[in-house]
Amino acid sequence: MTKVLVATDKAFAPVAVKGIREVIENAGFELILLESYTSPEDFIKAITDVDAVIVRSDKMDKTVIEAAANLKIAVRAGAGYDNIDLAASTAKGIVVMNTPGQNSNAVAELALGLMVYYVRNFFNGKSGWELKDKKLGIHAYGAVGRNVARIAKGFGMDCYAFDPFIPREVIEKDGIKWVGSVEELYSKCNFISLHIPANSQTKQSVNYPLLSRMPSPSVLVNTARAEVINEADLLKMFQERKNFAYLSDVEPTNKSEIEAGFKARYFCTPKKMGAQTEEANINAGIAAARQIVNFIKNGDKTFQVNK
Numbered sequence: 083m084t085k086v087l088v089a090t091d092k093a094f095a096p097v098a099v100k101g102i103r104e105v106i107e108n109a110g111f112e113l114i115l116l117e118s119y120t121s122p123e124d125f126i127k128a129i130t131d132v133d134a135v136i137v138r139s140d141k142m143d144k145t146v147i148e149a150a151a152n153l154k155i156a157v158r159a160g161a162g163y164d165n166i167d168l169a170a171s172t173a174k175g176i177v178v179m180n181t182p183g184q185n186s187n188a189v190a191e192l193a194l195g196l197m198v199y200y201v202r203n204f205f206n207g208k209s210g211w212e213l214k215d216k217k218l219g220i221h222a223y224g225a226v227g228r229n230v231a232r233i234a235k236g237f238g239m240d241c242y243a244f245d246p247f248i249p250r251e252v253i254e255k256d257g258i259k260w261v262g263s264v265e266e267l268y269s270k271c272n273f274i275s276l277h278i279p280a281n282s283q284t285k286q287s288v289n290y291p292l293l294s295r296m297p298s299p300s301v302l303v304n305t306a307r308a309e310v311i312n313e314a315d316l317l318k319m320f321q322e323r324k325n326f327a328y329l330s331d332v333e334p335t336n337k338s339e340i341e342a343g344f345k346a347r348y349f350c351t352p353k354k355m356g357a358q359t360e361e362a363n364i365n366a367g368i369a370a371a372r373q374i375v376n377f378i379k380n381g382d383k384t385f386q387v388n389k
């Protein structure tokens with residue numbers, strides 16, 4: 083029988099697991115659930131003899147992939163697949179997919195939530211400020227960026243977007259101001275919301291030359307990936323600018339240094355929370371399960387990312 087492993091160190095909501103189970107079992111497959119595991123060895127043990135796997139941000143490095151003797155398909159229930167070693171997967175003939183767009187509203191809602199939390203002084207009772215009429219720069223206009231734009235417009239924010247891969251008309255059709263360079267985006271906006279993936283082009287690309295262009299006060303919101311930030315430069319921004327803030331869903335490695343010096347202008351969720359809603363779990367988890375069934379039964383490779 084075809085075995086499908088769901089390996090999530092950050093578990094899906096039970097209602098999403100129920101939906102995934104239905105899809106897998108209705109297809110005549112067996113579901114193996116490994117939730118909230120604490121050591122990579124548990125993942126390695128569980129993946130050894132399965133045909134398919136659904137993961138979230140769970141690290142599928144070369145060691146994990148090489149241990150997966152029967153694996154044919156790995157689906158990242160979510161957008162970013164930087165946690166999966168694509169080269170090692172391709173070398174073993176494993177198809178890797180993601181589920182684009184399925185959790186994007188949840189991440190976008192959190193990005194705006196972080197902004198509100200900060201401008202209201204972390205709800206400490208002191209007078210804060212409002213998002214209305216403030217300039218927001220959306221750095222990358224994919225599924226999450228578009229949802230951020232929609233919600234931010236509801237707040238009355240003045241929205242700009244930069245994305246070299248998205249046609250200008252698409253951005254303008256949404257009522258968002260298109261900007262032609264990343265430098266221009268940062269120069270214009272007091273708020274920047276990051277929605278770029280982590281890859282060889284973007285890693286550490288949000289650096290001092292870019293951040294220092296932001297007008298004051300400047301608020302950087304990162305619901306994307308920690309790796310896209312140059313952390314030494316982030317610290318420099320905190321040191322040089324009295325009103326620079328960083329709000330994040332992905333913990334920086336120099337978190338203790340930032341917290342020690344700049345607590346009032348920094349907030350990071352204790353656990354990555356962007357996609358952690360029932361709706362996003364259901365959407366991404368069930369999409370992943372369906373993609374697996376469709377691939378195994380019909381050879382459908384839509385959403386493959388390691389072509």
Ligand code: 3PG
Pocket residue numbers: 092138139140159160161162163185306354355356357358
């Ligand atoms: C994604 O890439 O889909 C998001 O970062 C969500 O990641 P998560 O599934 O680990 O919460």
